Amino acid sequence: MTAVREIILKFSCADQPGIVANVAALFAAQGFNIRESQQFEDVQTQRFFMRTVLDATDQQLTLAQIHGAFYPVAKRYGMDWELVDADIRPKVLVAVSQWGHCLHNLLNAWKQGSLPVDIIGVVSNHEVQRDLVDWYQLPFHYLPITKANKPEQEAQILALMEQTSTDCLVLARYMQILSNELCDKLAGRAINIHHSFLPGFKGAKPYHQAFERGVKLIGASAHYVTADLDEGPIIEQAVERVTHVNTPEELTEIGRDIESVVLNRALRWHAEHRVLLNGNKTVVFSR
Numbered sequence: 001m002t003a004v005r006e007i008i009l010k011f012s013c014a015d016q017p018g019i020v021a022n023v024a025a026l027f028a029a030q031g032f033n034i035r036e037s038q039q040f041e042d043v044q045t046q047r048f049f050m051r052t053v054l055d056a057t058d059q060q061l062t063l064a065q066i067h068g069a070f071y072p073v074a075k076r077y078g079m080d081w082e083l084v085d086a087d088i089r090p091k092v093l094v095a096v097s098q099w100g101h102c103l104h105n106l107l108n109a110w111k112q113g114s115l116p117v118d119i120i121g122v123v124s125n126h127e128v129q130r131d132l133v134d135w136y137q138l139p140f141h142y143l144p145i146t147k148a149n150k151p152e153q154e155a156q157i158l159a160l161m162e163q164t165s166t167d168c169l170v171l172a173r174y175m176q177i178l179s180n181e182l183c184d185k186l187a188g189r190a191i192n193i194h195h196s197f198l199p200g201f202k203g204a205k206p207y208h209q210a211f212e213r214g215v216k217l218i219g220a221s222a223h224y225v226t227a228d229l230d231e232g233p234i235i236e237q238a239v240e241r242v243t244h245v246n247t248p249e250e251l252t253e254i255g256r257d258i259e260s261v262v263l264n265r266a267l268r269w270h271a272e273h274r275v276l277l278n279g280n281k282t283v284v285f286s287r
């Protein structure tokens with residue numbers, strides 16, 4: 001096991017005085033330098049959230065050794081915690097159906113190195129995006145789905161993630177509803193881009209719903225996937241102004257850019273361990 005250069009600690013626990021002081025004291029005692037730190041107390045739930053980035057260069061310790069050193073503090077406060085090597089990029093599998101704008105934006109950012117993830121491949125229930133994925137020299141897994149083969153198809157997705165030790169599944173306009181079983185197995189590590197400003201206009205055709213309602217703003221929402229369709233904890237959202245002149249097709253066009261930006265931002269924050277679950281909500285320690 002090699003020594004780590006930089007670590008990211010994120011945790012939540014029941015709030016009480018002295019948490020920050022004790023965490024800081026533990027790392028100070030070992031000579032770690034805090035590079036970045038953010039914390040938040042949810043006064044409603046009395047839950048405390050914290051994310052800290054520490055320079056570990058001089059300590060010459062492995063992640064396991066730092067884990068062991070922090071464990072007593074985590075245990076004392078009953079923390080839900082994660083301590084990771086900041087140089088390890090999460091492995092991501094992307095799922096897409098027919099629309100390729102979010103996939104294109106993800107692959108472009110990944111190729112440019114502006115998305116701190118390791119995309120291991122793309123799965124799709126259609127072949128429409130195969131050429132794009134081939135161009136990026138990534139594996140394209142064509143997994144058609146029907147009501148009858150849904151359990152097998154989902155088992156193939158899960159098997160692919162396990163075989164490749166993939167951390168995260170990104171639904172980049174994947175228009176199939178994941179089963180409760182798959183949602184449970186991927187809790188907190190499957191991210192979907194919904195093409196509306198949630199909680200408005202859930203379901204498969206939000207732009208037509210928006211047109212019929214005559215809204216003046218449309219948007220997109222990236223959220224963790226749960227069994228309750230479009231109800232998962234929201235990671236990021238954005239909106240754009242529209243008018244009575246815009247047709248459903250134009251709303252769809254305007255929405256594509258918002259979706260792509262929102263999904264990239266959400267995936268980056270997830271990959272940088274900036275997102276903590278807070279019940280059915282999130283705490284996002286963005287830059």
Ligand SMILES: Nc1nc2c(c(=O)[nH]1)N[C@@H](CN(C=O)c1ccc(C(=O)N[C@@H](CCC(=O)O)C(=O)O)cc1)CN2
Pocket residue numbers: 171174175176177178179180183192193194195203204225226227228229230231232
């Ligand atoms: N368990 C979940 N699965 C998915 C979610 C989610 O929140 N929980 N989000 C969707 C994405 N999505 C909206 O963002 C969405 C996708 C598909 C549908 C839908 O009604 N699909 C129909 C089939 C449509 C088709 O074949 O084109 C269906 O599955 O019966 C609604 C919303 C991704 N999955």
